[in-house]
Amino acid sequence: MLFPSCRPTSLARQFRRAFHDQRWPGWQVIIGIETHAQIKSRQKLFSDSLTSSLGEAPNIHVSPFDAAFPGTLPKLNQDCVDLALRTAIALNSDIQTRSSFDRKHYFYSDLPSGYQITQHYAPIALGGRLHIPSRESPIRIKQIQLEQDTAKSTFDPRTRTSNIDLNRAGTGLLEIVTEPDLRSPEEAGAYVRTLQAVLRAIVILPLTQIQGSLRCDVNVSINPVGQPPGTRCEIKNLNSIKFMQTAIIFEINRQRDLLSVEDAVVPQETRGFNQDTLETFKMRSKEEAPDYRYMPDPNLGVLFIAPERINSITQTMPELPWVTRIRLVQEYQLSEQDADILLNLDNGREDGGSALAYFDHLCEQGRKPRVVFNWMVHELLGRLHAARLTFADNPLSTSQLGELIDLVQSGAITGTSGKLLLREMLAESSPQTPTERARSLSLLIASTGELDIGELCAAAIAALPSEAEAFRNGHKNVLNKILGWVMKESRGRTDSKQVRERLISLLEKNGRE
Numbered sequence: 001m002l003f004p005s006c007r008p009t010s011l012a013r014q015f016r017r018a019f020h021d022q023r024w025p026g027w028q029v030i031i032g033i034e035t036h037a038q039i040k041s042r043q044k045l046f047s048d049s050l051t052s053s054l055g056e057a058p059n060i061h062v063s064p065f066d067a068a069f070p071g072t073l074p075k076l077n078q079d080c081v082d083l084a085l086r087t088a089i090a091l092n093s094d095i096q097t098r099s100s101f102d103r104k105h106y107f108y109s110d111l112p113s114g115y116q117i118t119q120h121y122a123p124i125a126l127g128g129r130l131h132i133p134s135r136e137s138p139i140r141i142k143q144i145q146l147e148q149d150t151a152k153s154t155f156d157p158r159t160r161t162s163n164i165d166l167n168r169a170g171t172g173l174l175e176i177v178t179e180p181d182l183r184s185p186e187e188a189g190a191y192v193r194t195l196q197a198v199l200r201a202i203v204i205l206p207l208t209q210i211q212g213s214l215r216c217d218v219n220v221s222i223n224p225v226g227q228p229p230g231t232r233c234e235i236k237n238l239n240s241i242k243f244m245q246t247a248i249i250f251e252i253n254r255q256r257d258l259l260s261v262e263d264a265v266v267p268q269e270t271r272g273f274n275q276d277t278l279e280t281f282k283m284r285s286k287e288e289a290p291d292y293r294y295m296p297d298p299n300l301g302v303l304f305i306a307p308e309r310i311n312s313i314t315q316t317m318p319e320l321p322w323v324t325r326i327r328l329v330q331e332y333q334l335s336e337q338d339a340d341i342l343l344n345l346d347n348g349r350e351d352g353g354s355a356l357a358y359f360d361h362l363c364e365q366g367r368k369p370r371v372v373f374n375w376m377v378h379e380l381l382g383r384l385h386a387a388r389l390t391f392a393d394n395p396l397s398t399s400q401l402g403e404l405i406d407l408v409q410s411g412a413i414t415g416t417s418g419k420l421l422l423r424e425m426l427a428e429s430s431p432q433t434p435t436e437r438a439r440s441l442s443l444l445i446a447s448t449g450e451l452d453i454g455e456l457c458a459a460a461i462a463a464l465p466s467e468a469e470a471f472r473n474g475h476k477n478v479l480n481k482i483l484g485w486v487m488k489e490s491r492g493r494t495d496s497k498q499v500r501e502r503l504i505s506l507l508e509k510n511g512r513e
């Protein structure tokens with residue numbers, strides 16, 4: 001049975017979706033993804049050198065072990081293990097009480113020791129599942145393994161030199177492998193997006209990766225509906241969801257073309273993706289696949305995980321995205337769509353706070369979640385996006401945005417003035433509080449005496465006699481024009497609701513006040 005865990009109706013729907021994609025009628029697409037996520041730990045996986053962040057000078061975080069000095073020994077960083085365990089718990093993966101490390105040998109300039117330490121024979125967790133939107137049956141996880149990242153090599157064609165930066169060498173990576181359960185490029189995208197949200201929520205991803213994407217190897221095969229799965233081709237190193245989906249579509253069409261000839265087969269290959277031509281290209285065939293000569297690392301013993309360790313991590317797990325989603329919808333009464341917007345916002349503020357924590361903090365102070373959402377997402381993020389910035393660049397603290405929201409909600413400034421104040425606060429930082437700033441910008445709604453609303457309304461009616469007449473003759477829409485006159489005269493410092501009421505009362509009394 002293809003989808004064992006679904007009810008008949010959803011099964012039928014999934015069957016239709018999986019097999020009747022109009023883009024490739026008659027073909028079933030099978031996709032499996034191997035995701036590499038850098039682990040957010042202070043130190044590397046087997047040495048005590050610090051992990052580096054973007055923009056640092058090259059080769060400053062390098063211990064003798066990272067540079068493969070003879071005689072140096074690995075020492076497993078237990079923080080990385082804890083984060084791998086968190087991931088396993090979040091993905092419902094079965095943590096192995098005993099796992100071990102193996103050497104995968106290959107020769108490349110970004111790998112000083114000539115082998116990468118990985119978990120080939122006995123990974124830290126097996127099995128698991130992840131629910132993705134728009135699909136009822138979960139994506140099954142095959143395994144989760146700990147491994148080392150490589151150094152970074154760059155080539156300068158002008159000087160014809162290769163540069164090696166060992167800062168990244170030996171940083172902890174998690175490889176999360178799915179079963180071949182994905183059935184379309186869109187499902188593959190939804191899987192990576194959901195996985196990224198989970199890893200963010202459990203604080204696995206470092207700052208440098210939060211804004212970028214995960215590195216994925218994507219396996220794609222196609223087969224005529226009803227036939228066994230076809231031969232997979234693996235596309236290496238895709239680092240954006242958009243490119244991943246483009247690569248999958250290209251690959252499906254390429255394999256379809258190959259199979260259009262009778263008795264033809266798809267040769268098993270490892271392929272790359274060219275970001276300029278948006279095409280995949282052959283790197284090597286199965287026959288040319290390197291022999292990695294896997295062997296257990298004799299310098300690292302068995303990794304034992306005691307049940308107490310799993311229990312204590314389970315008890316301190318951060319809130320997972322699907323739980324947060326329910327909380328946002330039920331407790332804060334946000335729509336599911338708005339909840340998803342918040343969950344998918346870029347995190348990564350310098351202070352380590354997430355967009356969600358920012359939102360929570362603003363709501364905890366007794367503000368209406370809907371109002372906070374509007375100010376935070378539509379106004380604040382809208383402005384940031386217009387300036388090609390993200391939430392990570394937001395310069396406003398929760399107390400600053402909170403005070404601005406309170407000014408508008410209490411009626412001290414109008415909504416329009418609130419937007420103007422926000423624009424000012426984003427354009428230039430100032431030691432003034434939002435209230436002081438609103439005062440110096442003359443945005444505070446005039447108190448009686450300072451600006452006489454009655455006088456302004458009477459002046460408006462006098463200035464626009466034919467509009468006033470039209471209103472009295474039943475053309476109620478003209479009121480907006482008279483209202484606009486008052487708002488303009490008062491430079492937005494009057495409350496439009498109050499002005500509207502005053503105008504109506506004046507006009508209905510035939511302007512005799």
Ligand SMILES: Nc1ncnc2c1ncn2[C@@H]1O[C@H](COP(=O)(O)OP(=O)(O)OP(=O)(O)O)[C@@H](O)[C@H]1O
Pocket residue numbers: 030031032033034142177178179180181217219220221229230231232234
């Ligand atoms: N017929 C298929 N079509 C598409 N994907 C498949 C198919 N069969 C298996 N896969 C997927 O291919 C991936 C295989 O990854 P795995 O890490 O197990 O091995 P590998 O790619 O051979 O090794 P390496 O880790 O060295 O790349 C899995 O995600 C699996 O779901």
Ligand SMILES: [Mg+2]
Pocket residue numbers: 034175177
């Ligand atoms: Mg793999």
Ligand SMILES: [Mg+2]
Pocket residue numbers: 034217234
């Ligand atoms: Mg692979």
